Amino acid sequence: MPDMIAAFFERLNEVHGLNFSVFYDAFDRSRFLTGLWTTTYICIVSILASLAIGLLGVWIAGGGSRLGRLLIRSYVQFFRNTPPLVQLSFFYFAVGGLLPTGSDGFGGQAPLVSGTGWAIIAFSLFAGAFNVEIFRAGIEAVPETMVEAAESLGYTRFQLWREIVLPLAFRICLPALNNNLVNLVKTTTLAYAIGVPELLYAASQIWSEVFNVREMMNVLLVTYVLLVAVLVWVMHRWERAMRIPGYMP
Amino acid sequence: MADKDIARHRLGEPVVVVEGVEKAFGAFVVLRDVNLTVRRGETVCIIGPSGSGKSTLLRCINALVPISKGSITVAGRQVNDPGLDKLALRRDVGIVFQQYNLFPHKTALQNVMMAPIHVLKQKRAEVEERSVRLLAKVGLSHKHDAYPGELSGGQQQRVAIARSLAMNPKVMLFDEVTAALDPETKKEVLVTIRDLATEGMTCILVTHEMGFAREVADHVYFTDGGLIVEPPPPAEFFGAPREARTRAFLEQVL
Numbered sequence: 001m002p003d004m005i006a007a008f009f010e011r012l013n014e015v016h017g018l019n020f021s022v023f024y025d026a027f028d029r030s031r032f033l034t035g036l037w038t039t040t041y042i043c044i045v046s047i048l049a050s051l052a053i054g055l056l057g058v059w060i061a062g063g064g065s066r067l068g069r070l071l072i073r074s075y076v077q078f079f080r081n082t083p084p085l086v087q088l089s090f091f092y093f094a095v096g097g098l099l100p101t102g103s104d105g106f107g108g109q110a111p112l113v114s115g116t117g118w119a120i121i122a123f124s125l126f127a128g129a130f131n132v133e134i135f136r137a138g139i140e141a142v143p144e145t146m147v148e149a150a151e152s153l154g155y156t157r158f159q160l161w162r163e164i165v166l167p168l169a170f171r172i173c174l175p176a177l178n179n180n181l182v183n184l185v186k187t188t189t190l191a192y193a194i195g196v197p198e199l200l201y202a203a204s205q206i207w208s209e210v211f212n213v214r215e216m217m218n219v220l221l222v223t224y225v226l227l228v229a230v231l232v233w234v235m236h237r238w239e240r241a242m243r244i245p246g247y248m249p
Numbered sequence: 250m251a252d253k254d255i256a257r258h259r260l261g262e263p264v265v266v267v268e269g270v271e272k273a274f275g276a277f278v279v280l281r282d283v284n285l286t287v288r289r290g291e292t293v294c295i296i297g298p299s300g301s302g303k304s305t306l307l308r309c310i311n312a313l314v315p316i317s318k319g320s321i322t323v324a325g326r327q328v329n330d331p332g333l334d335k336l337a338l339r340r341d342v343g344i345v346f347q348q349y350n351l352f353p354h355k356t357a358l359q360n361v362m363m364a365p366i367h368v369l370k371q372k373r374a375e376v377e378e379r380s381v382r383l384l385a386k387v388g389l390s391h392k393h394d395a396y397p398g399e400l401s402g403g404q405q406q407r408v409a410i411a412r413s414l415a416m417n418p419k420v421m422l423f424d425e426v427t428a429a430l431d432p433e434t435k436k437e438v439l440v441t442i443r444d445l446a447t448e449g450m451t452c453i454l455v456t457h458e459m460g461f462a463r464e465v466a467d468h469v470y471f472t473d474g475g476l477i478v479e480p481p482p483p484a485e486f487f488g489a490p491r492e493a494r495t496r497a498f499l500e501q502v503l
Contacts, residue, residue: 149350152311153364153416154339163367167354246398247353 054131
């Protein structure tokens with residue numbers, strides 16, 4: 001079967017001049033798959049980290065400490081009001097340049113945090129800032145009566161959050177969260193700018209060598225459509241699994 | 250009649266003592282010089298027009314709302330003490346709300362089991378056994394696995410009562426618990442509360458159910474302008490109210 005696909009695309013190139021080299025050329029395919037994996041990896045880690053940041057941020061923002069609230073507000077403002085590409089460059093060039101370098105094991109110098117590492121850090125903070133706001137909106141939409149009921153049963157703030165507020169807030173803010181995470185997947189292409197070998201970078205390498213820009217653009221778009229479709233499918237499964245009989249949030 | 254009442258009330262020690270309580274939201278005074286003593290095993294009903302501070306008083310008793318002046322003591326604990334352990338107080342005070350306030354993402358049985366497991370750290374098996382019994386007591390043995398959204402108002406309210414009872418409170422507060430129910434489901438909830446009162450649970454009810462108050466209460470208080478103006482025995486309260494304001498209110502509703 002893979003042979004048939006390869007043969008088909010090879011013939012497509014010979015007869016019609018449509019060069020989808022990633023489907024028949026082993027080297028291009030491997031570069032493309034590495035890019036796909038890097039993108040997937042950045043997405044998964046950034047999504048998880050941004051969720052954690054969102055939760056932590058909204059916990060601190062709703063807490064008693066004024067300093068904490070101020071800190072979270074500044075963080076959200078900063079990352080929401082600046083372009084992600086600028087943030088990424090700031091981390092990679094400004095912050096990364098200040099950090100000490102370590103040995104790369106071959107007598108050379110290696111940065112402490114790789115480009116991929118900075119991409120993950122920047123995207124997590126970027127999406128995390130939005131997640132703080134999304135969670136806050138969800139938490140505010142949990143009826144005050146739920147809080148009152150739990151408090152009058154003797155729940156502490158942490159128990160109240162873990163058992164009642166968050167499970168309900170999650171269900172309320174899932175659609176908005178969906179949107180933000182889909183955006184995050186698409187934002188990962190910016191890592192191209194700092195030379196992270198993600199999907200867009202791999203594609204551009206291929207088209208600059210093989211001169212098949214038009215074909216690779218199509219492959220790239222379809223790949224992102226599928227990537228986001230997988231994420232949306234997972235989120236929908238989650239939404240369905242959390243549906244409560246007889247309850248509409 | 251009066252002598253008999255006094256004799257009965259000597260039996261229990263005071264569980265809730267409200268003395269000279271004032272509560273203001275900004276310039277708006279909701280409660281003014283409220284005094285109320287509820288002894289162990291007593292059932293007290295508070296009636297009065299909307300906005301007269303009945304619900305606020307209940308929320309003051311379990312420290313959901315802080316008071317502006319005066320003092321409240323619950324089971325020997327000073328509620329208005331700034332160093333009050335609110336969680337400990339609330340473990341002793343059960344409250345049932347007008348809108349049931351069940352946790353919608355948990356089944357009926359889970360709703361009853363949650364607080365003893367999370368707050369009292371009791372063993373799950375033990376709690377489950379007790380919760381099953383409590384649901385049976387409120388007549389909902391067949392609804393263990395139903396979510397609140399799948400239950401009728403009356404059923405939800407009975408689950409809410411069971412949820413409060415699971416904490417083994419020293420006093421139960423009922424905040425217009427039948428106000429959102431139709432006459433039929435109202436009755437099933439009132440029967441549940443009456444059974445509780447008969448078993449000796451200390452209950453404070455804010456209610457518009459005059460017939461129920463007359464039948465079940467040891468004392469009926471009337472509030473208006475925040476002031477509890479009349480605390481005689483129920484028969485006297487409904488038969489020959491002392492205060493003109495009470496008479497006027499009762500003429501409207503009875």
